[in-house]
Amino acid sequence: xxxxxFTRRQVVKTxxxxxxxxxxxxxxxxxxxxxEKPAFRWNFDSHEPTPENFADLCAxxxxxxxxxxxxxxxxxxxxxxxxxxxxxxxRLHTKISAELKKDPAGKKRPAADKQAFGFDExxxxxxxxxxxxxxxxxxxxxxxxxVRVAYEKALMYRAVEGRMPVPMLEPAGFGGWTKLPEEKE
Amino acid sequence: MTETIKAEVVVIGSxxxxxxxxxKLASLGVRDIVVLEAGPRITRADIVRNVTxxxxxxxxxxxxxPDHAPRPDWERPENNFIEMTGPAVVHNExxxxxxxxxxxxxxxxxxxxxxxxxxxxxxxxxxxxPLSYDELEPFYCEAERELGxxxxxxxxxxxxxxxxxxxxxxxxxxxxxxxxxxxxxxxISIIPRTAARATVPYMGRGRCEGxxxxxxxxxxxxxxxxxxxxxxxxxxxxxxxENTRVDRIVADGPVTHVEAQRADGTKVIAKGRIFxxxxxxxxxxxxxxxxxxESHPKGLANASGQVGRNFxxxxxxxxxxxxxxxxxxxxxxxxxxGSHDFRDGPFRSEHSGWLLRVKNNSHLHEITDRLMSQGxxxxxxxxxxxxxxxxxxxxxxxxxxxxxxxxxxxxxxxKRDRAGQPCIRHYYSFSEYEEKGLxxxxxxxxxxxxxxxxxxxxxxxxxxxxxxxGMAVMGANPASSVVDPHCxxxxxxxxxxxxxxxxxASSCSNPTITIAALALRMAPEIARQLKGK
Numbered sequence: 231x232x233x234x235x236f237t238r239r240q241v242v243k244t245x246x247x248x249x250x251x252x253x254x255x256x257x258x259x260x261x262x263x264x265x266e267k268p269a270f271r272w273n274f275d276s277h278e279p280t281p282e283n284f285a286d287l288c289a290x291x292x293x294x295x296x297x298x299x300x301x302x303x304x305x306x307x308x309x310x311x312x313x314x315x316x317x318x319x320x321r322l323h324t325k326i327s328a329e330l331k332k333d334p335a336g337k338k339r340p341a342a343d344k345q346a347f348g349f350d351e352x353x354x355x356x357x358x359x360x361x362x363x364x365x366x367x368x369x370x371x372x373x374x375x376x377v378r379v380a381y382e383k384a385l386m387y388r389a390v391e392g393r394m395p396v397p398m399l400e401p402a403g404f405g406g407w408t409k410l411p412e413e414k415e
Numbered sequence: 416m417t418e419t420i421k422a423e424v425v426v427i428g429s430x431x432x433x434x435x436x437x438x439k440l441a442s443l444g445v446r447d448i449v450v451l452e453a454g455p456r457i458t459r460a461d462i463v464r465n466v467t468x469x470x471x472x473x474x475x476x477x478x479x480x481p482d483h484a485p486r487p488d489w490e491r492p493e494n495n496f497i498e499m500t501g502p503a504v505v506h507n508e509x510x511x512x513x514x515x516x517x518x519x520x521x522x523x524x525x526x527x528x529x530x531x532x533x534x535x536x537x538x539x540x541x542x543x544x545p546l547s548y549d550e551l552e553p554f555y556c557e558a559e560r561e562l563g564x565x566x567x568x569x570x571x572x573x574x575x576x577x578x579x580x581x582x583x584x585x586x587x588x589x590x591x592x593x594x595x596x597x598x599x600x601x602x603i604s605i606i607p608r609t610a611a612r613a614t615v616p617y618m619g620r621g622r623c624e625g626x627x628x629x630x631x632x633x634x635x636x637x638x639x640x641x642x643x644x645x646x647x648x649x650x651x652x653x654x655x656x657e658n659t660r661v662d663r664i665v666a667d668g669p670v671t672h673v674e675a676q677r678a679d680g681t682k683v684i685a686k687g688r689i690f691x692x693x694x695x696x697x698x699x700x701x702x703x704x705x706x707x708x709e710s711h712p713k714g715l716a717n718a719s720g721q722v723g724r725n726f727x728x729x730x731x732x733x734x735x736x737x738x739x740x741x742x743x744x745x746x747x748x749x750x751x752x753g754s755h756d757f758r759d760g761p762f763r764s765e766h767s768g769w770l771l772r773v774k775n776n777s778h779l780h781e782i783t784d785r786l787m788s789q790g791x792x793x794x795x796x797x798x799x800x801x802x803x804x805x806x807x808x809x810x811x812x813x814x815x816x817x818x819x820x821x822x823x824x825x826x827x828x829x830k831r832d833r834a835g836q837p838c839i840r841h842y843y844s845f846s847e848y849e850e851k852g853l854x855x856x857x858x859x860x861x862x863x864x865x866x867x868x869x870x871x872x873x874x875x876x877x878x879x880x881x882x883x884x885g886m887a888v889m890g891a892n893p894a895s896s897v898v899d900p901h902c903x904x905x906x907x908x909x910x911x912x913x914x915x916x917x918x919x920a921s922s923c924s925n926p927t928i929t930i931a932a933l934a935l936r937m938a939p940e941i942a943r944q945l946k947g948k
Contacts, residue, residue, distance in 0.1 A: 293793035294793075358792075395625075408587065410743060
């Protein structure tokens with residue numbers, strides 16, 4: 231099995247190239263802490279809906295290389311439980327693989343960019359569905375009751391980390407709300 | 416098998432109304448008090464844990480909803496037992512657990528305005544209360560001590576006080592200061608809200624630690640819940656029996672007993688000298704109607720025909736503003752400031768008075784959802800979330816509602832809830848008075864957004880605040896009311912009804928502190944009656 235890794239540095243360079251330097255800055259800071267560990271693995275030989283391929287797909291779509299393993303397990307279980315889940319994992323993995331082969335340096339925007347990867351309507355929907363579950367920690371579709379996949383591990387909390395505590399789990403301390411987060415430094 | 420309980424006083428319901436009543440009676444020396452609570456006992460830790468796994472967003476969904484004591488469940492229509500039949504929909508929520516609905520509330524404790532007690536006399540609309548603000552004021556003070564209320568003693572909020580709030584106000588968040596400072600020139604006063612929130616250690620409660628989760632649960636316990644009075648009452652010997660649902664109150668002139676059922680199916684008869692019905696704004700009239708018999712065909716205490724009529728809530732709308740500057744709402748407690756500027760004035764002959772609330776709430780989940788629905792994805796998503804979350808703030812305006820006999824409940828005996836009790840048909844509508852009040856809220860929020868150079872993202876549709884009031888109203892005249900000014904049923908002298916169900920007019924103030932004040936005023940009357948005085 232051949233697996234290729236894309237580094238955070240490559241992602242940052244890509245973002246800067248796309249004129250998204252502001253977005254890249256936090257990644258630079260995070261990268262300094264993460265000591266350039268591989269951001270993404272990718273299996274080019276198999277597109278089966280294995281846990282490993284699913285994990286790679288999630289990292290690729292969310293642009294996050296340290297997704298919570300517990301949440302990963304739960305979302306994978308839910309997706310595999312859907313009649314359309316396994317096939318969509320394979321379809322997305324296949325299409326992203328094809329593009330990465332053409333562009334091994336990872337210069338394409340590494341997100342669920344429908345046009346870049348040629349996703350059809352169903353694949354776009356599936357990618358959005360995955361992203362929604364990772365960001366909000368909630369999974370639902372019309373055919374089943376809502377499921378909370380995660381609470382504080384939802385990526386939306388990571389987006390506001392250091393500025394907005396997780397309700398009910400991270401107390402601001404009495405009066406800790408009287409200053410802007412930046413002022414607390 | 417039927418179990419018989421005998422007591423001096425039988426209290427039905429252990430929420431703030433029942434718990435404060437039981438505690439006060441015990442502290443006045445009344446012995447042998449039993450409180451029957453339909454729902455189970457819960458712990459704070461259980462609910463905190465439930466929140467992290469709960470998939471729904473209603474304030475109640477992380478609380479128990481057992482078969483023997485179901486609560487309204489709007490997330491799962493198959494479980495719900497309230498059918499809305501009027502032009503307006505109100506998704507009332509309440510809990511059936513020991514301690515009641517104050518497990519999840521915003522801890523807002525604004526007193527009513529003096530004019531709220533003489534609405535008919537002053538503005539020729541609605542109804543007067545049969546007691547005055549001045550008569551209730553000492554009990555407001557006592558209720559504030561009992562519930563542990565914080566507030567600013569130097570702020571005139573329109574409700575004169577003879578004693579300062581027992582605790583200093585909640586410090587303003589950045590968000591609250593932004594509105595306070597920005598609206599001075601607009602002539603709108605943003606003031607600290609009184610709230611049953613510990614800002615200093617108080618009666619065993621630690622001060623607020625800013626868990627930002629007042630609803631659905633205060634994680635630290637700084638916020639008051641009726642459970643605190645349950646615990647204090649139990650220390651004085653009150654017996655609080657959970658999982659015991661009262662199905663019927665039986666009267667032969669005076670009330671003789673109540674019929675109840677435990678979660679395991681055991682029948683219970685509770686006999687007493689005095690009965691206190693404190694089962695929440697919806698369950699109280701429901702139980703009175705359920706207790707109809709040959710002698711009381713319209714239901715108990717219902718010679719006037721007013722049980723189940725004059726339902727009121729606080730219709731409300733919210734405006735989402737995008738401020739020019741980041742204020743990061745949602746850090747700290749949710750209800751810190753607001754304005755009382757619109758509570759009273761000559762306009763009340765034309766439209767509702769209303770309360771303005773600055774909501775120090777984060778909209779993180781909703782914003783994330785919205786941005787993704789708009790196609791914003793990584794790598795842009797995180798920055799977009801931060802920008803929106805830091806600047807989007809909601810203002811809320813909740814208006815008073817006039818009593819309208821058509822608004823109310825009837826029972827549908829053909830359809831039962833999971834406990835076998837009849838389902839509720841609930842007719843609800845807004846009058847022109849409230850519609851005009853809501854229009855004034857919209858105009859004011861538009862003005863505020865211009866003043867602050869904020870973008871007004873949207874107004875919500877009207878909703879209600881889950882403050883179910885009326886349906887067993889207080890009055891001096893037995894022909895037009897259910898209870899007297901001391902909350903004693905006109906028709907049954909040993910039956911007292913306490914809670915927002917007795918409110919003859921709603922005001923725009925959150926009802927809890929008035930409920931507690933009425934309970935503290937009623938309890939000595941019960942004690943006197945027990946002594947034969």
